[in-house]
Amino acid sequence: MVGDDKQQRLERKLDRRLNASSDGIDMDVPASVVRSETVYTGRVFHVDDMTLALSDKQGGVHEINRQVVRHAPCVVMLVHDMSTDRYLIEREYRVGSDIFAYGLPAGLMDEGEDILDAALRELAEETGVVPDRDAMGVDYIGDFYSSEGMSDELAHIMVLHLGPFRHKERHMDPDEHVESTWIPWSELTATRITASNSMIAIQHEALRRLIAKHSDTDKPTLFA
Template identity: 60%
Template sequence: MAAKQGRNAAYRDNGRVVRLDALFDATSDGIDMDVPARVVDSETKYRGAIFAVEDRTVALTRNDGSETLIHRQVVVHAPCVVMLVHDVRTDRYLVEREYRAGSNITTIGLPAGLIDVGEDPRHAMLRELREETGVVAEDVDIDDAGSYYSSEGMTDELAHIAVLHLREWSQGECRFDTDEHVESAWVDWRTLLTLPITASNSIIAIQHERIRRLSA
């Protein structure tokens, strides 16, 4: 429904109403984009501790009702949480440093982690914050920044992003996985903006907070 509503959007160009669906249709090669795709076959090519890779055959519907098949590889990944953590009293933000396999470098970023099966995203945020940094939130305002696919062309990983405004918190012990090594530090807003943070989900959280600070 959301995709179709977006497709039916319209705007004015020199006083003329332009419909987005008409622009899309002008470049169509005959596929009816309003009909949901159908997964015909899926074979798991790899399964690891964090993700699996599936080889899928997908049917797309043509305007005449017939179908055409396409093939895609999908990284099947658990949903995750990404948090920009704000200490309200000192107006500082929590950042982390750890090795990231995708970029093969040690990076600076924000607390993040996977959501357990059946777990609420907000619960996962507080749990991951406690486990990775030892920060126990006692009074927190969670400002939801939205949920976004990390890379919708290749993975089903959905990132739930928020800014956590901590009014009261205490410092406990970290509980890392056996192969997890994370350092953390509190920095002020100006310093946060100068850090070489390149993870897109972290940037979304920071930009969300930037808008709040500009509006305050």
């Protein structure tokens, strides 16, 4: 676990530097919940209105009020057909931006579902693409909060490098309307994509392609 030890040392060093700008709140003490009330419940998420307590370095307590959107975790995937060097792109209506937005295959995870299983399920449901798992490489990029100041939605982001795959009939929810097509890398990078999680995947792939261009191998890393 050398990587974890290195990360911890870095964070301790960073915390010492940040403490110089402290207004007195002790950020080594976790926040505690004073009150929490669910004020909205919908089909996809619910909203909690919370009062939380932060401790200061003199032992005092400071209450803050926050509202948090409770949301299931999701998967976001950039899908690469290695045989043609093309990528899957989608278009669908997004109410947050109020546009028919370009983006990548993505979707909510079911409770207890494995990350890769969820990604492949969503891929098949939205696009009909079913990869051969034994001939597929996966670059697992990481887990990122979509908007950690107001939501606990955690996005598991990855790049799927497909070998052989087959098509099956798409199976979407009744209120889900998604278009998809394969495009070359040059078109993908020129497309206006507004979702931050999708851009994380695309930028990761841009770095991989740059490194591969100047090395002897183009092998993607495998899912861990």
